[in-house]
Amino acid sequence: MPKGKDPLRIQLSMKILHPPGMRVPKKVLEQILDLLIADKPLPKVVTVRAIAWQNPARKGKMSLWRWAGPDPTGLRGERESSPSGSLRSAIDTLAPFLETGQITYE
Numbered sequence: 045m046p047k048g049k050d051p052l053r054i055q056l057s058m059k060i061l062h063p064p065g066m067r068v069p070k071k072v073l074e075q076i077l078d079l080l081i082a083d084k085p086l087p088k089v090v091t092v093r094a095i096a097w098q099n100p101a102r103k104g105k106m107s108l109w110r111w112a113g114p115d116p117t118g119l120r121g122e123r124e125s126s127p128s129g130s131l132r133s134a135i136d137t138l139a140p141f142l143e144t145g146q147i148t149y150e
Contacts (some may be wrong), residue, residue: 052141055096055109056080057118061089070149077147081139093118095134114118 058076060068079086086092094113098121099106109123112134116123128134135142 049101050099051101051111052145053098053100054138054141054145055119055121057093057095057113057116059093071150074147077142081142083136092131095131095137095138096121096123097134108119 045118056077060076062068076086076090080092092113093115094111096109096111096116096119098109105124109119109121110128111119111123112129113131114126118129
């Protein structure tokens, strides 16, 4: 890794109510993310559970996933034991990275 680079990974845990067997299209997920970043109301069928972020190049406790939100159970990886601030504050802080980063869906 080049000196001065500090990679960032972000996870977003959401609950989306939909008919059984239906897959939520990526375009819909992108629209939800756009609304979330803009702090606009989400559809009633969408609940954001938590957001987490990690700097994987860091060592020790600094490499743990930090998170915010009411329900971190959908997040993956070893994380800190308590939330790092409010969900809205974390989303606002991470918004520039969510807008410009590479997004994958699982």
